Amino acid sequence: MTKVKIPKEIKVGVYTYTIIFKPHLHADFGVYGRLEGTRLTIEIEPDMPDSIKGVTLLHELNHICENVFAVKLDEPSNDSMAHCVAELLFNNLNIEFDWSLIT
Numbered sequence: 134m135t136k137v138k139i140p141k142e143i144k145v146g147v148y149t150y151t152i153i154f155k156p157h158l159h160a161d162f163g164v165y166g167r168l169e170g171t172r173l174t175i176e177i178e179p180d181m182p183d184s185i186k187g188v189t190l191l192h193e194l195n196h197i198c199e200n201v202f203a204v205k206l207d208e209p210s211n212d213s214m215a216h217c218v219a220e221l222l223f224n225n226l227n228i229e230f231d232w233s234l235i236t
């Protein structure tokens with residue numbers, strides 16, 4: 134298993150996005166992750182298994198790619214793509230996300 138530290142910031146195109154844990158995101162908004170485009174922030178619900186956090190991060194990154202690269206995915210397609218990339222990373226390349234830098 135190869136651990137990959139999730140960085141505090143991810144740069145896509147000309148924008149740098151900050152990744153943060155947002156407690157109660159699911160209770161308050163019914164989602165596990167959220168892209169705050171105007172604040173350039175990716176919010177992730179911390180209180181869930183790492184596997185769900187990983188797919189959630191991939192989902193939010195898909196939204197960023199939609200914006201930056203002018204791709205359009207509806208929510209079910211975005212989820213499918215996130216699970217597809219997760220399948221490659223987690224189940225085949227044996228990569229595990231390390232969330233220790235995220236606060």
Ligand SMILES: [Zn+2]
Nearest residue numbers: 192196208211
């Ligand atoms: Zn979404």
